Amino acid sequence: MNLKSYLDLYALLKSDISSREERRSFGLIHVMMKKNSIEQLLAWVDEHKIKLKRPLLSETFSSYLYSVTVTLMLVAFVLGLVSGIGLLNYSGHEPVNVIYFIAMVVFLPVFTMTLTLFSMIRANSSQSLLVHISPAFWMEKIIHLLPHQVQDNLKEIKINPLLANWVVIKRSQILALAFYFGLFFALLGMVATKDIAFAWSTTLNVSPEVFHDFLHTLAFPWRDLYPSALPSVELIEQSQYFRLGDKLSEEMIQNASRLGEWWKFLAFATLFYAIILRFMIYLLALLGFRQAVKRSFLTLDGSEKLLKEMNEPVISTHAETEEKSFIQEDAVYGQIVPALDASYDMVHGWAIPKEQLAVMRDSMQVISPQLVEVGGGNTLEEDSEIIHRSHGEVLLYVKAWEPPTLDFVDFLEALSKQVDKVIIYPAGTPQEHYRAEAKKTDVWARKLGTIHNHKVWLKR
Amino acid sequence: MNGLHPKFAVVGHPNKGKSSIVSALAADDSVQISDTPGTTVKKRSFPLKVDGKILYELLDTPGFQRARRVLAWLEQHNVPADKKHEVVQQFLYEYKDDPRFSDEIELLEPIIEGAGIIYVVDGSKPYGEEYESEMEILRWTGQPSMALINHIDETDYSQEWKRALGHYFKMVRTYNPMQTDMEQHINILESMAQLKEEWTASIKASIRLFERYHEQMLEQSARSITKLIYHSLSYVETLPFFLEEASINEKEMLEQKYKDKLRSFEIKNQEHIEKIWNHEHLQKEETSLTFEDLDLFSEETASIFGLTRKELLITGATSGAVTGAGIDLFFAGHTLLLGGAIGAVVGGVGAYFGFNELSEIKVLGKTLGKHYLEMGPMENRSFPYILLGRAVYHTTQIANRSHALRGVASFKVDSKFKEKWLNDNLRKALEKYHKKFRSAKELDAEELAEYERLILKILQTLVG
Numbered sequence: 001m002n003l004k005s006y007l008d009l010y011a012l013l014k015s016d017i018s019s020r021e022e023r024r025s026f027g028l029i030h031v032m033m034k035k036n037s038i039e040q041l042l043a044w045v046d047e048h049k050i051k052l053k054r055p056l057l058s059e060t061f062s063s064y065l066y067s068v069t070v071t072l073m074l075v076a077f078v079l080g081l082v083s084g085i086g087l088l089n090y091s092g093h094e095p096v097n098v099i100y101f102i103a104m105v106v107f108l109p110v111f112t113m114t115l116t117l118f119s120m121i122r123a124n125s126s127q128s129l130l131v132h133i134s135p136a137f138w139m140e141k142i143i144h145l146l147p148h149q150v151q152d153n154l155k156e157i158k159i160n161p162l163l164a165n166w167v168v169i170k171r172s173q174i175l176a177l178a179f180y181f182g183l184f185f186a187l188l189g190m191v192a193t194k195d196i197a198f199a200w201s202t203t204l205n206v207s208p209e210v211f212h213d214f215l216h217t218l219a220f221p222w223r224d225l226y227p228s229a230l231p232s233v234e235l236i237e238q239s240q241y242f243r244l245g246d247k248l249s250e251e252m253i254q255n256a257s258r259l260g261e262w263w264k265f266l267a268f269a270t271l272f273y274a275i276i277l278r279f280m281i282y283l284l285a286l287l288g289f290r291q292a293v294k295r296s297f298l299t300l301d302g303s304e305k306l307l308k309e310m311n312e313p314v315i316s317t318h319a320e321t322e323e324k325s326f327i328q329e330d331a332v333y334g335q336i337v338p339a340l341d342a343s344y345d346m347v348h349g350w351a352i353p354k355e356q357l358a359v360m361r362d363s364m365q366v367i368s369p370q371l372v373e374v375g376g377g378n379t380l381e382e383d384s385e386i387i388h389r390s391h392g393e394v395l396l397y398v399k400a401w402e403p404p405t406l407d408f409v410d411f412l413e414a415l416s417k418q419v420d421k422v423i424i425y426p427a428g429t430p431q432e433h434y435r436a437e438a439k440k441t442d443v444w445a446r447k448l449g450t451i452h453n454h455k456v457w458l459k460r
Numbered sequence: 461m462n463g464l465h466p467k468f469a470v471v472g473h474p475n476k477g478k479s480s481i482v483s484a485l486a487a488d489d490s491v492q493i494s495d496t497p498g499t500t501v502k503k504r505s506f507p508l509k510v511d512g513k514i515l516y517e518l519l520d521t522p523g524f525q526r527a528r529r530v531l532a533w534l535e536q537h538n539v540p541a542d543k544k545h546e547v548v549q550q551f552l553y554e555y556k557d558d559p560r561f562s563d564e565i566e567l568l569e570p571i572i573e574g575a576g577i578i579y580v581v582d583g584s585k586p587y588g589e590e591y592e593s594e595m596e597i598l599r600w601t602g603q604p605s606m607a608l609i610n611h612i613d614e615t616d617y618s619q620e621w622k623r624a625l626g627h628y629f630k631m632v633r634t635y636n637p638m639q640t641d642m643e644q645h646i647n648i649l650e651s652m653a654q655l656k657e658e659w660t661a662s663i664k665a666s667i668r669l670f671e672r673y674h675e676q677m678l679e680q681s682a683r684s685i686t687k688l689i690y691h692s693l694s695y696v697e698t699l700p701f702f703l704e705e706a707s708i709n710e711k712e713m714l715e716q717k718y719k720d721k722l723r724s725f726e727i728k729n730q731e732h733i734e735k736i737w738n739h740e741h742l743q744k745e746e747t748s749l750t751f752e753d754l755d756l757f758s759e760e761t762a763s764i765f766g767l768t769r770k771e772l773l774i775t776g777a778t779s780g781a782v783t784g785a786g787i788d789l790f791f792a793g794h795t796l797l798l799g800g801a802i803g804a805v806v807g808g809v810g811a812y813f814g815f816n817e818l819s820e821i822k823v824l825g826k827t828l829g830k831h832y833l834e835m836g837p838m839e840n841r842s843f844p845y846i847l848l849g850r851a852v853y854h855t856t857q858i859a860n861r862s863h864a865l866r867g868v869a870s871f872k873v874d875s876k877f878k879e880k881w882l883n884d885n886l887r888k889a890l891e892k893y894h895k896k897f898r899s900a901k902e903l904d905a906e907e908l909a910e911y912e913r914l915i916l917k918i919l920q921t922l923v924g
Binding site for chain 2: 021024028160161162299300301303304305308312313314315316317318319320321322351353375376377378379380399401402403405406407410429430431443
């Protein structure tokens, strides 16, 4: 898990290349990872990375970032080297004041490391203010100075601010390490190639004993292992230097050979405060960075959805096939009877009992010698017999709310062959006083329209 | 597809609401529903699938057309009860290519292959003897069956139906497909589970999944609404101009573009919500105007969904006080908490006077030689509540709409809707995020997730 995999996930989520079913299928195949979201996301990135267009955004970004980091590391190393040479530059007239060097390799690193720790604490909450003083922050800005084509490649990247903070914190430590390695090599090189007379000098009223106590405290990590790397009180006394006067003190000149012994202390101070402690801070930053990548993985826009879709079952209830489109025809039927005649040769009721038919006939003041129930509970033979007996004009009551079935159509066709005219009367329920709703009659009109029988008429 | 899962054939007389019931039970609005008999000519399968595995299958079938003829043919065979289903099988074999019985073949085939029977009748119309031949045919199949009384109209004949259906079916239940009642849905599934012992486990699992499915839909809706609010509030529209000063026409054009963009965000969200709730075939009177004639930026919309001046004053004051309190905290209280008080007054007054304004039009880029007008992000404090109110309202309407409903959907606006979902505490919680959205800064996915949780709670309260 690193910045590259984060950027790959970012690019994959942005391009949204997988369907809901594919994501679930992946979740089911990798069901063992269900409890580890990060592992699941990483596996998903690995499997789908191949679908991303080349060159990968992550590779482009990492490659530029790597080049810029290496360049700045070299610059930092050279700066460290030059600073070291500058600090240890001994003209032969005045000794080198170790306090400058101690400030550079102890106090400055301790101060910047404290700031770094503060940045680390703040990094999780928001864009850290302290990040802006870091050289690595400016390294990010350098990317904007890259050629347009490079910038175009990187334009689409939006890194989580939390992760960006940790990227900067981590890289700042690398640059600081490079700088102090430069300084350390400068110290070793200068000591090896030059005879340097070290001294200490301060405006403050500090006695050699107090200064020794101070150095003794500073040297706590190595003083027991390498006692020679801690200057003695005598050496401190001998190397105290006062600027007043135009020549060096007699004592200093007498002990000139011993003044160089300071280098061991300076080398250990650089090694411990500027390099080892910084390296530990770097490891801490690495840990924080990994945690930030982990957190950013989970908070990346779309990753929560992706995890849900991997781990939640795909539920579907709909039909798999599209239904053939149905076009409803107009309810226009040409053979309409606006009013019933006073009498008919026969009155039939399709699935309407005889008693109810009588009520309907009376309420509509229709005279007919015969009332017959057809369809409904009748057998087909009974209906055939009724058709055989039918003649003249037949009034056929139907239940308007029951749509015409093919069973009815069969009966109607047989009946129309036998009689002169059939008037279909769609009736409503008794509660509706046998008056049908227009839309129900429309259903009948549409059906009769498909039969094309000149003997069949509809009462509307 | 395996053949071991339970199947249920929804059968009955033509036009008795079989397709409506299937549409509601399967939450699929693509089923063709019409008052013309014979709309369904082929059986259609609606499987409940979980990760591709079918838990049960509903089959929408054509209605009986020549039931008396089929029954007459069956009754010609004098066989004991245990052989009756074989006679039905024989009928299917003999008449499979006969167009006269195509509907009966379509509906009987799955039953003979093992599907349970759900016989649908319309309880709002009187019982008729003509149904008996259909029920008798179903009895011949020997398959487990239940009857569903559907109420297409207001009148109620269910008692006479229950008496008749009781003679033929093990279970008689009432179901209204026009109501989207989760409890009603689950009751029917539980009845289906009782039809055959082997089906119980599968159907019970389906019930749990249906509940989870409902929850998933709520979560997806909350996510969609969150995106809508965030994108709308942070959106910035620009328009270049070429003279020294921008004309009124150009300013109006920019405002129009800005509003149109926000409207398009709202429409996109509505389409997404409709897709989530399987209402993709929903017909609306006009796509751009969702709620009768209430445009997103109309005064009527603001009066129904937006904050009142009093609420706006409180919201502005609270928001300002929070900023002020931050200043107090920074100075460790040495400001005598004046920061909070001043913040509240400034925030409240600002909100009050900015009641009708959306966002200031800014002229930018003059020093660089490029002139352009900019509008956004949204400054109006009431607007997020208008947009959110409309989105939540639309979602509740869609979530509560039956899949059996056809025709043009029109959403009647409930003037008291705001009272149902927005209270002082919620407004305070939402305002915190609206303020961040308005700042147009890149937001942490975690913050959006927190806002999403608030929306989910609202939807859970309103939809259930």
